[in-house]
Amino acid sequence: MISANNVALSYGKRVIFKDVNIKFIPGNCYGLIGANGAGKSTFLKILAGEIEADRGEISVGPGERIAVLRQDHFAFDEETVFNTVIMGHKRLYQLMMEREAIYAKPEFTEEDGLRSGELEAEFSEMNGYEAESEAAVLLNGLGIPEELRYKTMKELEGGDKVRVLLAQALFGNPEILLLDEPTNHLDLKSIAWLDDFLSRFQNTLIVVSHDRHFLNQVCTHVADIDFGKITVYVGNYDFWYQASQLTLKQKQDENRKVTDKANELKEFIQRFSSNASKAKQATSRKKLLDKLTLEEMPVSSRKYPFVVFKPERPCGDIILEITGLSKTVDGVEVLKNLDLIVNKGDKIAFVGGDSLAKTTLFQILDGELKPDAGTVRWGVTITHSYFPKENSAYFDNDYNLIEWLCQFPPCDGESFARGFLGRMLFSGDDATKKTRVLSGGERVRCMLSRMMLKGANTLILDEPTNHLDLESITALNNGLIAFPEVILFAAHDHEFVSTVANRIVEFTPGGIIDRVMSFEDYLDDPRVTAERAALSQGRGELDL
Structure with missing residues (x-):
């Protein structure tokens, strides 16, 4: 068991959290969630004894060992x-x-x-x-x-x-296990193994993660850092989301009722305060009005970017035809005689342990690389937009964000850029940040802004959820679900793949497996397992 007693931490005038009292009980898994900068990783470090809080203490059960996922590689x-x-x-x-x-x-x-x-x-x-x-x-x-x-x-x-x-x-088997983003750099098969391992873990587990499916699989409780405090909910991530939204709605409804009642009383007082026969009633209502109080709605640290992809025109009948595509990278043949036809309405998740094969395919489709053999034929109605896994080259300049966005039409001047950036959570002075100092998550939001401006009818995305917080992942996820045209993507976020894809293409050592079905059905289909084993030629089931 580990507990925090009256723990507080501030950076200058900014309060991260104050008067935190929380107890983590053996046999439970606590998902520690909150917006970027809310203090999740900082709180884990306080629990681990790596940094000291401004006030309060951490208590650990006698003889209990704390194990931490090290960030120094x-x-x-x-x-x-x-x-x-x-x-x-x-x-x-x-x-x-x-x-x-x-x-x-x-x-x-x-x-x-x-x-x-x-x-x-x-x-x-x-x-x-x-x-x-x-x-x-x-x-x-x-x-x-x-x-x-x-x-x-x-x-x-x-x-x-x-x-x-x-x-x-x-x-x-440590008594207390602290994990900060444990699914980063893991493929879907390894994440599934970790899900199972942690589900059977009998001691105290506290985990920070942006993977919603992972949190749903392993968490018995959610510890939410928001409003300068930590609130514990019983249940997994989905339960927390429903419960927190319900609580917020109830507070809003109560305030709305109080506001309506106050307006009603004010109207009566204004109409009858000078009326002798009604003066007593008006005075009585004024006393009632004085007793009404609106519950203060604290400002949440959670912000959701506005992610909406609007194609300028629908796709025609011919989307993309790939024939005999082959490519060798650094002496390794990563693509061999790949044939693939993309159809209208396809939202294809490319899965498989070989991330290089997926990235290489996307780079060829975008025109960054040329294949060694084979052809790529785009339909005449198709415009595509590409989200690369590695984006540092796009930010190797001295632009501020307004200047950076204005490189991409139809961005037209500072007012347009500020409005667009504001919807992507770059408001006020943030819009004049230099691109060189952006965090990983901020760069991803910039790249998504670039894609939205293009108005393409085919989206190519290579690991777009990397570096994003849960709120931004949710916004992107919903934006892609609503997108009416074609999506080609790779991601290690199980929930993301499950909710976006309607077709799965898996790379195996012996070729591809191509199925028009949901990701969940794909994982459970015994015919897929048999085909994977045959293609892998006895080399075992490939990582997903």
Whole structure:
């Protein structure tokens, strides 16, 4: 168990939260949610003891170990993958190192013998003999192949490092587990494995995530940071959303009733205050009016951008025809003889473990890359707009946001740009920010603004939910659901794929699987599983 007692934190004049009193109970999973900048990651760091609050204290159950998903991807560069995972249990790792040092001595003294006996007893009590097998299970579930497990961390790609650090946090069954965005850099299969693992976790779990499906799968409670406080709701993310919206509506309805009553009383008082026969009644109503109070509606830190894609013209009968498409990148054949016909109304989710194949296909469709072989034929009525996974090249300039947006027609002058940027949550001075200082989420909102201005009837999006908060993901999700034309996209957000896609194209080592069906039906279809196994030629089921 871990609890916060009268915890408060401010940055200058800005209050992040004040007088927070909250208790996290074993056996529960708490989803910590809030807008960007609300203090989610900061509160986790306070719980972990990494930073101090301005006031209050954190209490942890006696002897309980806190494990944290590390954000420093270079802290363990000189360690092997296996050692990095086991270092998640600091005391166990110390025992392992001391055991190895004693057994490596050329001469074994009596003192060494006594010490080794003590070490073995404690090591056994901590299930140390199962440490490597437990680490292997975690790494396997998170998609780290056996050949990487004895390499040093500095030899791994960034995404694989994140997976190893997640395995480190999960290792050794900690009493308190704190996870900040654990699904980042995970494919859908690894996320499903993590869902199952955390659903069976019996201790105290607190997780920050922007993945709605993940929060629905694992959370028993939601701790909402808003209005300068933390409110706990029983239930998962969907329940929190419904409950919070209901609470807000009830407050609004109550205030509306009070306002209507006040207006009614004011009208009576104004009409009859000078009427002798009604003067007493008017005085009585004035007393009632004085007693009416509107409940103050606090300002939420949550903001939803206005994401609406309006095609300038509908798609014709021919959308896109891909024939025999092949492409090799850095000596690796990522696309081989790809054939695909896109039809009217298609909203295609491209899935599969090979993200390079999806990105390469999108770059070819946008004209950024040329294929080694094959053809891409767009219909004459088609205009497409592309959201790239990597967008830094678009912001490598000295523009402010108004100047940046005005590069893209039909943006016409500062007034138009300010109005458009305001709807995308860049109001006031934010509209004059320099593009070089934008956060990842702000860059994504800029790229979505660029796409909306184009008025295309075919949208190509490569991982558009990366870096966005839940509110922006929800707005984008709803915008794509409402879009009447064609969408080609890749995403690791389960809820996003499930609610947008009506057709699934999966990349496998032996070719593609193409089905016109929802994502949920696709995952449950045994024919898809059989076809995937056949295409993979015994190499196992491919990550989704």
